Amino acid sequence: MPSFVHLASTADAPRIRRSGLRAVSHGQGGARGVYCFPVLPSYTLTHQWLRELARFGTRGGLVAVQVRLPDDERVLVGHYRDRHREAQATVPAAEAVRRIAALDDPRGWEVFVPRPVRPRELHRIRTAPQVVGWRYRPDAxxxxxxxxxxxxxxxxxxxxxxxxxxxxxxxxxPPPTPVLLARIAATEDPGVLRESLHWLGLRRRGPLLQLAPLADHPDPAVREDLVWTVARWSTPGVAALLDRLAADPHPDVRAAVAAVREADGDGDGD
Structure with a gap:
């Protein structure tokens, strides 16, 4: 039976021992399951994903959960970039180990089990050094x-x-918010206004009251950019401004409002 390692938060270890690994990760084609990597002779390669996963926050660090799967268990195997192209191959678990072990450079490769891992399939859970592996991408x-x-x-x-x-x-x-607001107040030039809106759109919150008059700007491109700028904000009043822009006479502005609301699940933004 081939062995694989799944990296999980230390705080989740008691639940994993009791209930196994949940199928909460998304693989290619929208499948839900568990990511893991074969146990190779190289400790560093086996735990190569540790530093990259640690970048996204852990509770008490990471532990290595070793699991054993049947030889004929169907899994997905491939490089992580292939996941987005839906080019990972579906093969038996034993074949996935053979393919990865035969690679000259298996960094960035992964195995996806499209189901939960049951408690009886767990072999052991152990601590792992927190400085193993690459970050961002191999050779970064x-x-x-x-x-x-x-x-x-x-x-x-x-x-x-x-x-x-x-x-x-x-x-x-981006430039400081007061600088951007001064630029907006001093001009009607669509180019300057759209550039300022771009910078303001990188923020989590923003000066909604000062930007609201742009909903009446004669250039529809400015009004459309206003939609994309405020849609990302958690500032109170965003939903009301989007309601106003949803009735804009230009179809591109109305389409922008529809798109951001569809992406947010029709959240109110307030």
Whole structure:
């Protein structure tokens, strides 16, 4: 029976011993299950995902949960990038181990079990050193991390200092809010207004009252950008402003409101 390691928060260890591993992760095609990695002769490769998973927050650090699956258990195997292209292969568990063990560089590979792991399939749970493995991606050490809005981990250790030292031309860090509001108050130029809205949209909250008059701006592109800017905010009054923009005469503005509300599950934003 092939052995695999799943990394979990230390605080979850008692529940895992009692009930097994829940199928809470999402694999390719929307399947729900458990991610793991084969137990290889190399301790470092076996636990390669530890530092990357630790970036997203843990409760008391991470533990290694070792599980044993039947040889013919159907699992998905592939590189993590293949997950998004739905190119991972469905193979027996024993074949997944053989494929990964035969690779010259198995970093970034993963095995996905499309079901919960039962308690009787657990072999042992043990502590693991918290400094093993790569972060961001294999071979990322020695290269400058990307500070774009999509790549950076907001609130992560050192993320603010990193973005200040290596600002991204489009994603900041943004100018201070008073500077942006002064630019908005001093012009009707759509280009300047849209750039200022872009920077304000990177914030979690913002000056909603000062931006509300832009809902009447003659350029529909400015009104549409206003939708995308305030939709991300937790500021009270967002829902009311979106209600107003939902009745905008321009179809692009109305479509933007519909899109953000569909993405939020029709949340009220207040």
């Amino acid at each position: 050490h020695g290269t400058r991390p990307c500070t774009c809005f999509g790549c950076r981990l907001r609130g992560g250790y050192g993320s603010r200092r990193l973005s200040e030292r290596h600002p991204h031309p489009l994603d900041g860090p």
